[in-house]
Amino acid sequence: MSEARILGVLGGMGPLAGATFMQRLTLLTPASRDQDHIPSILWSDPRVPDRTAARIAGGEDPLPWLMRGLRGLEAAGCGAIAIPCNTAHGWFEPMQEATRLPILHIVHAAADELLRLGLTGGTVGLMATKGTLAMRLYQPRLEARGFDCLVPTEEEMDRIVMPSIDLVKANRISESYAPLAEIARRLIARGAKAVVLGCTEIPLGIAAGPALPFPVADTIDALARASIAWAKPAA
Template sequence: MQTTPPQRKKLGIIGGMGARAGVLLMQKVVDYSPVTRDQDFIEILLHSNACIPDRTRAILYEGPSPEEELIRSVSGFSTYNVEAIMMACVTAYYYYDKLQQHTPAHILHPVNALCSYLQTAHPDVRRIGLLASTGAIQAGIFHRLGDAGINLITLDDAQQETLFMQSLYMPGGLKSGNISDAAKQLFFGAVDKLRAQQVDMIVGGCSEVSILLNADALDIPYADVMDLLAMEAVKYCYNLS
């Protein structure tokens, strides 16, 4: 005998930044959903929008703006009465306020999810090692953590570009279709350099971090903002909070 499906909201995910990260974020939502049958999952629309220009290049180097394509994705969700939206790119949240103006749906924010998680699960953490894009760091997307008395520790400029950013954008990097061993080596080199700065916790503040890093690889606490964002989406869409 079938029961009445739980009340739930529709979710839209803007992916394509990169494509692998968008699919992984959707998988996280599925994994966290408290259901036992197909019909109880929330409706999810994933727009893997490969036309969105690079966010860091736009913010820091006057590259093409992603704003128009992000708005196209957000506006497209309105056709399907989507009530919650999230983006599989932390740097894209630089455009959060402008995007929210183009939709009645609630755009979930990964830094809000991170702040809530730290307050409840790790209130004593004071030094966070942040793995994020140069665009997200320079744009101050995570600055609210500093306002809460948390020290944000990042790689130095050279390590940020030659280790972390290189691991994302190089041929065979984390944004490519096939990730090379060389990219993995650079990525974990960045993790090691950050870990060596005596941080209390590592935070994956970029959607690509989710591809390679998990808590089992570290001897200190680890928080993945895409993971936290997925959990917040599940709570919101199932009216659990």
């Protein structure tokens, strides 16, 4: 039996983001046959309580559900964990403390993606959930890598970004493109050199229409690339 590293994917937040991550992991992996791909196990549990509601509105704590998924992936023999949900990384520290497995941090992956796109510093736009922005998951980590974050206004978040994320979760993906693309354009107009899609529903909406004419860091792809680097360090 092959001793290839097995990747655990803690998904379901939302389900389409986790499924798309698995597809992108496959498409981005350098492979010429089945056996060249990365053994992976997707734990997709959409019952995990809403992460933004938990953080800013006193909603149910998602950590017990996240831990349940981690335990299942540990028991399945996984060697590392990828979580294709940005807001869930607000519970990164307690999750990492509770498992012996490395958890690949999506924000670090996004910073690496910006470098891959040719940016070494400056101002970048950040589109994310209200929970991710409130927890400042990105700002200090990107600042440590030389990037300043420009975020949508509170009015834009309430009227455009969060409703667009909800459209993706409701499988109304094509409807989310125009409003999400408009916010991305506004961030560029305000001085951003690129836009980080810091919610894994947002790349799904942006992919539903014409490509944007400026650099975009897709955190689904970024996490997939980080996962490939873990699984195939010599690739």
